[in-house]
Amino acid sequence: MKEMNDKLNGKIKNSFGQMNKKAPDLLWNGLSASLDENSPVDAAPEPADPYLYKKIRESYSSQHRIAPSHVWQSINKQLNIDLVWTRVSKELDGAGGISRHRWQWTAVAATFLFMVGLAGAYFLSLEDSLILSGSNSGAPIQLTETLADGNLPNGSDVDKNNENTLDITEKQRLPQLGNGSESMSEHQENQQQEEISFHEDKDASKVSSKSAFGVPENIIVHKASTLPSTDNSLASLGSISKSIPSDFLETRTVVPDPLNKGIYAAFDSLGFRPMAEVQNNAAEEYEKKKVLLSRFNLGLALSYHNSWLLNNETQRSFDRGSLISTSPTFKESIGLTLGYHFSSKSMISTEVHLAKSGQEYKTFGDGSYIRKGLELTYYKAYVQYQYNLLQNRKSLLSDITIKAGLFGGFLYDKQGELRETQSRYSQYDYGVRGALGQEKRIGGLTVGYGMSVERGLRNIFLGSENMPARFNETYTLNIGPYLNLRYNL
Structure with missing residues (x-):
């Protein structure tokens, strides 16, 4: 009997020795119960090995199958492939698309309508004034x-x-x-x-x-x-x-x-x-002398924007009962501007900026709020057209300027992280820009100021270890005042 037990222990040690792991307690209990029911003493010595392996397999099959933690990590990575995500894409897309950023689109549309309304009010006001014309007037008389x-x-x-x-x-x-x-x-x-x-x-x-x-x-x-x-x-x-x-x-x-x-x-x-x-x-x-308008001008451009990253986290921060909150994030931008006047009312300009964008969040976890933030620094180039309204008037609403154009950016630096896993962001960004402001001439200088809005059109999020890029589309949005100081060449 002792010899048989020693042989059994040797078989078990050889089975688990290659894995360098100790057999679970449930295995020993099941194996002992199986051996008690059918004692290996009654069996022939030579065919004992197949009988022992059979009992060990039955003991494993009776256990609850719980995969180790490292197995679940591999499973999670496999679940993130596009084939699995497409099965739940309908649910995610139901809350995505344009409705995901409905409030941002509303703000952009309101700004655009305000600019168009201001221009329309100016041109409609011209109809209230009498345009003197020889063809429409009656017999000419002399003022007395x-x-x-x-x-x-x-x-x-x-x-x-x-x-x-x-x-x-x-x-x-x-x-x-x-x-x-x-x-x-x-x-x-x-x-x-x-x-x-x-x-x-x-x-x-x-x-x-x-x-x-x-x-x-x-x-x-x-x-x-x-x-x-x-x-x-x-x-x-x-x-x-x-x-x-x-x-x-x-x-x-x-x-x-x-x-x-x-x-x-x-x-x-x-x-x-x-x-x-x-x-x-x-x-x-x-x-009076005729004022000659310089064709070219060169100067500095400054802006201080309220920066937003339009993504899933920003959207959920506005939901009722959300554990994520956002706060206004202000980023600066500084650069050079070069302009060319087509006439006294129209101009085209190019600007080169070192601009920053980003967002800050507060997430609730483990009974406390954790502050997270992301800052992206870009080299940006702007090309925009400017049209001037209500010139040469003494009212405060004179010399109105409307700007519209495009911009492109190259990612220079990234600081911070919004998630536990490392996220990747695109090296390039592009979008549209609009501005409404005023310009005043002081000697040879032109001072321009107003409000500008720029919206990125490229998804700058390239994904992370746990999320593909298309399920957390991220766009940049900057709204804030600007100041231009240009010297007329």
């Missing part, structure tokens, strides 16, 4: 004290005043030119005659294009000496050099439509003033 006092003449008075004005102007034009021709050459005299000439139609409503180049057709150019004697006429221009004959000083008479009720509002919006005001500010008007 009646118009200056706010009383519009009736139709018959308009025709009479207009005919008298044309007759007086035509009769007095040639003698006045004759008196002043002594100090001018024949070429200058002919040129001056062409500049003040106009057509004499029956309705006297059309003015020659040579009468005032660049002036609307309903603004007639007269000689100062030929104007009727009124309180609003130019009696003297003391600030102008006395060497210039007063006969050759031109004044512009506005020819409005007397039937239009918005005439005074239109005059004010177009910059025309009553004759009395022109008389008082004549010197100032003649001393």
